Amino acid sequence: MAGAEGEGHIFDHLLELRSRILRGLVGFAVVLAAMLPFANKMYSRLSQPLVDKLPEGAHLIAIEVASPFFAPLKLAFFAAMVVSMPWLLFQAWSFVAPGLYRREKRLAMPLLATSLVLFYTGCAFAFFVVLPSVFSFLTMVTPEGVSMMTDINAYLDFVLVIFLAFGISFELPVALVILVLLGWVTPAQLRESRGYAIVGIFILAAIITPPDVISQLMLAIPMCLLYEAGIIASRMLAPREAAAGDNGTG
Template sequence: MSDSNANDMPLLSHLIELRSRLLRSVLVIIVIFIGLAFFANELYEWLSKPLKEALPESSTLIAIDVTAPLFAPFKLAFVMAIFIAMPFVLHQAWLFISPGLYKHEKGFAVPLLVSSILLFYAGIAFAYFVIFPIIFGFLSTIGPQDVNYLPDINSVLSIALKLFFAFGLAFEIPIATMLLIWSGLVSHETLSNTRPYTVVGIFVFAMLLTPPDMISQVLLAVPMWILFELGLVFAKAYSPKKTESQTIEDGDENT
């Protein structure tokens, strides 16, 4: 076997493994989606419940698009399948990258992986149980008195999914902050000193991901700011320190 073929084999094996784990993740998502598809209408009823409770008595949800009653619930079922399959997808990603990590890196990577999943679900729950009633209640009462408020089911789904992703990602801020500091890309002091710029960036991010009203923007930006501060606190308090034994172990693994 030539040297070029020998060098190509590790890359090829990694690509084959990556394809295998991606196919497994896609297969799990499809299986979950098929199961949820039978309850697509019930899922949409659950999603729109906070809005329905905030609607005036004379208002109801409507479908402007001819295909909306079919595709809106199925789109929600597909996104929910991705959310539910996220632990499996991240586990597959972990199995792919973990062989290249040192033992002490694996020690704090596993808790970060678990906490990131829990924080993402916590962000979705926070959006549904806290943010949805506030935003939908605000939007349903702010219009002129002579306007009949009839939200379209596609628009409701679009706003809801955008808020789910926004708050799910926002709740990952402590993990991202700790990883930036622990990896050495930035120091704790640097992030602390750039706090004013970070806060401005948080509000810009919230403005881009939320509906065009100040209420939802503030409701996303303030938790993001708090989570950023928590990330700084935890990164400083629980910074993993590389001991002498770990350094020797790393050297042994590299040889």
């Protein structure tokens, strides 16, 4: 009898999971369908940071025959994923929330909301601050006699990598808070490891950004500030035992 009840609970969970996945996919499909008619305009707006820095007469080009169709479509897919992320996370949250304790629920919602805001902030920072500076540097160092005309697919891939790099990097405070809440580190250990963290941040920035000092600094400096914000937030949210130990070592 107990085995039958267990199988029934598992079946109910599978049905709930399927329902949440379908709702998430439907929401994503609606957003994607709404964005597809504006895919070309979205690509034109996305390419503006580079177009503004190109020499007179230079422009983006399409090397492959189908690139003018697939590049905007790819951008619309990525944009729909980013825009529908709150809905997708809500479906995931609705599935796992019944199995969480009250304290876990109380902490999870602010962490999810903060992670979304930080990801969007990182993408906006990349678009409005980083990309214009990077393209200004790249056009400035272009050798004389070389026409800078970038393929639209190559440009899109480059920009999406930058967006993901900055969006994910801006999640650093949330990652630190989670590590502290799990008990893997303490705020005191994070503070003591600040020097190593700064070195690691600059190494990471040099790896994931274009090969120019400007973009590396534009990623490394905000990450250093976000590391400090993560320490402060972890001290506020850390369990009492960790907080007491932190005060004792401070």
